[in-house]
Amino acid sequence: MSPVRRCSRTACGRPAVATLTYVYADSTAVLGPLATYAEPHCYDLCAEHGERLTAPRGWEVVRLADPSAPTRPSGDDLEALANAVREAARPHDRGAETRGGGRRTADPMEVARRGHLRVLRSPDS
Numbered sequence: 001m002s003p004v005r006r007c008s009r010t011a012c013g014r015p016a017v018a019t020l021t022y023v024y025a026d027s028t029a030v031l032g033p034l035a036t037y038a039e040p041h042c043y044d045l046c047a048e049h050g051e052r053l054t055a056p057r058g059w060e061v062v063r064l065a066d067p068s069a070p071t072r073p074s075g076d077d078l079e080a081l082a083n084a085v086r087e088a089a090r091p092h093d094r095g096a097e098t099r100g101g102g103r104r105t106a107d108p109m110e111v112a113r114r115g116h117l118r119v120l121r122s123p124d125s
Helices: 047-051 075-089 095-101
Strands: 018-023 028-033 043-045 060-063 109-114 117-121
Touching: 018 047, 043 047
Parallel strands: 028 060
Antiparallel strands: 018 028, 018 043, 109 117
């Protein structure tokens, strides 16, 4: 027997990625992550059949998210990344920090080094 579980749909040999169970009392079909063990009352589905799953009229389909699956970046994540790149690319005016004869307080001082790591301390401390 193959260690990879296959889709339960007839004539489909693709590997299973989700498990379908029915809650008859609530008229609900639950599609969640692939169960640890194959159960006789559950159906293993491949990605294509899991996406195309529909329930009978009057039934509800509940799709549970796979917590181990990588999440797709949201608009907020992409906007935060773009802002960080813009900030890093912005030229810094270092002359304004040292004008007036004062010492620079924005740049940390290197205290120690170990390989590629550096220990930094602010000049104020």
